[in-house]
Each structure stands twice: as structure tokens, then as C-alpha cells.
Amino acid sequence: MVKPLIIRGGRVIDPHNRVNGPRDVVFKDGRVAEVSEKAPAIEGAAIVDARGCWVLPGLIDLHVHLREPGDEGKETILTGCRAAVAGGFTAVVAMPNTRPINDSPLVTRYVQGRAREAGLCDVFVAGAISKGLKGEEMAEIGELASAGCKCITDDGFPVMNAGLLRRAFLYARAFSLPVMLHEEDLTLSARGVMTEGHRATRLGLMPIPRSAEVSMVARDLAIAEETGARVHFAHLSCEGSVRLVREAKRRGVNATAEATPHHFTLTDAAVEGYDTNAKMNPPLRQMEDVKAIREALADGTIDAIATDHAPHGPLDKEVEFDKAANGVIGLETALPLALELVQQGVLSKERAVELLTIGPARAFGLPGGHLGAGAPANVTVVDPDAKWIIDPMAFFSKSRNTPFHGRSVIGKVSHTIVGGRVVFEGGQIVENG
């Protein structure tokens, strides 16, 4: 049994419950018991001093690659969970592109079991849409749902076969599962490695046109609208995509979307010098796209900030740009990059918190995302004034592939609390004793 815990003297920002002010938070039995201006002392309770800090509902990341089973050299469920709580995340959704692929309840249960052993944060599991992520045959969606999968996705791969996707939408709707989509028409992206534009031409790299993403968003909104399924667009990167999603949501289509910190922070300028840490899929776009993503984060078109945490080692990244693996890690840098948007006046504090908490919770129907009585005792305490420099060597993740090395940022996680237990404090992981 976890003993009661009181977080004293911080500023609670809980957009879902419209709280933004000095409050104490009391946890009992792994749940929120009370949020009040001055909580009475409780015999035997642990105290977290949050003076000068923001006290947020635990952050939720809808999109991480934990690499276990199969690629434990890049990350394990344990090291991924360490990186998550160090970055302030109390819950993550693990993508199915492991080895073996999570297209069966056996793999789902394996990941759930390893996450319980790690005992650091909640790990929700995403199952595959198609067997082996091959896009040919549907996975056992009903079995994945009963094993506890919170969404289905072939993430990393688009579902090129629209007929298969339509059937998957119908199944997913029957099990109330969101369908998360990596949108890329492979006949348009072809062998492209960076966004189409003057830089791709100058650097002599094969381009990926925006239409590879935008056309698939259009197709899948049409199928979602017709079937009434819940569609979730992963890592949107283009102005055209957010325009379509905005219009569809206005008409009541059951769509949600996420954007990654790298897509709302960087342009393809980061590819200069052939930096493979700037290679990802979808690729970094240009300023007009970055602006559009930021607007969509502000106006509610995009529901969640998600990292697409994608660990890779030197064997995959210290090679020619054309041959390098796609992806960057993000769990330990997402929060300060989201706070940059607050510092720049793009987002209000409340909106930034929403995009990291209740927004993702709602998109996938996950518990938490707010601090109402009875909610899970998951909290992220942030020092909003702490200045620091991103140093991948200090990461808890097993991998180092970040394009943000050396960047000065403001805002640092001081405590992460999961299930009423402090799991990260003073820059250290507090392992499950």
C-alpha cells in the first residue's frame, strides 16, 4: 500500500477541471483525494514541496517506440519508462512495430507484463491493424481489444489498401478502439528521404512531396466519416493535412490528431550538413507547415503533443543520410519544447498543458489527464523557470538520436509521481523498491 502523499504549495494547472492557481494536492490509495487551497496534515503522509513549481496532471504520450521485444539494444521497456518519467510522462502508448510485431494478445500481454515489472509509469499498448504490419490481412482486432490494447495502428507503415482499412475501421468501431494512422502514400513518397523543396534539390536528396501525407489524410477522413470510426492521425506535418482535419472536425467527423515537438519546432534547415538526427518520417517540412501545425495546436485542430520517441543506435544513424533509419527520441525533451511555444506566445500555459494531458487522454479514452477527485494519482511537477541545456549523454533513454543536442531550454521536471509514488525526483529515477 502506498502511503498518503501531499504536494504542497505549487500552482496547480488542471485545464479539464478549470483550475489554475495555488493548491495542495492530496493522494490516497493511488487516487486523487483532494485538491484544495490548504490541505490539512495527514498522519504519516509523505510531503512534496512544490513551491515555485507547476503541478500538472501526469503527462501522457500517445506515441512511443519502446523497442522491446526485439530491439533491446536501442531501448527496453524499462529504459523507455525511465526516459518517460524523467521527461514528466506518467503514461505512454507503446507502438506495435516490435519483433515479434504486436499483432497478437501474446505480445500485448508480454509488453504489459514487462511494464508492470518496470513499475515506473503506465504503459498502454497499441495493437497492429494488419498481421505483421504488412497491410495484407487484418490482425485479430477483437482479441487485441480484449487483451487491453487501447488503439490499433500499423504505425511506421501506411495502410495502402483502402478496402482493408475500411474493414478495420468497422471492426475497431465495434470494439470502440481508435485507429491511429501514419499517413503516407508510398507511391508518392517513393524513395524520398526529406521534404520536397529547394533544400532537397540543393542537397541532392530524394524529395517527399506533401501530397504523400495530405492525400492519405483526405482518403481516410472520407472512410472514417462514412464508417463512423474513430480515426487518429499520427504526427501530422503539413499545412494541407491540418486544413483537412480542421474542416472535418467542424462537420463532426470523429477525428483526432497529434503533432510532434520536432515538427512544430524544426524545419528542413536541420537537415543541412546531412544530419541524420534530422531524418524522420514524415520528414521535417518548411516554415509555412511549422506555422500551420502551431496554429492547429492552438485552435484545437490538433488534440495532443506526442513524441514518436524512436530510439536508434549509431549503426542505424552514423551512416549516409539516404541509408539512415528514420526517427528521433523525444521523451526527455518534449516538455521544454512545448513550453517554448508558451514562451513564444503561440500557446497559453493552459493549452500547452491540455495538449500533454487531457487532450491525449480523451483521444484514446485513457484514464487520467486531470486531477479531479478519484483520478489516478499521476502528477508532473515542473520548475517553469529552470534553464538547462539539452545533453543527450545525460538521457535515461538507451539511445542518443536527438536533433536538439545543445539547445538551451526553460522548464524542467522536478518530480514525477505515478500511482501516488514518487518515481522521479532530483534528476534521479526512484526504482520500484
Ligand SMILES: [Zn+2]
Ligand atoms: Zn512512430
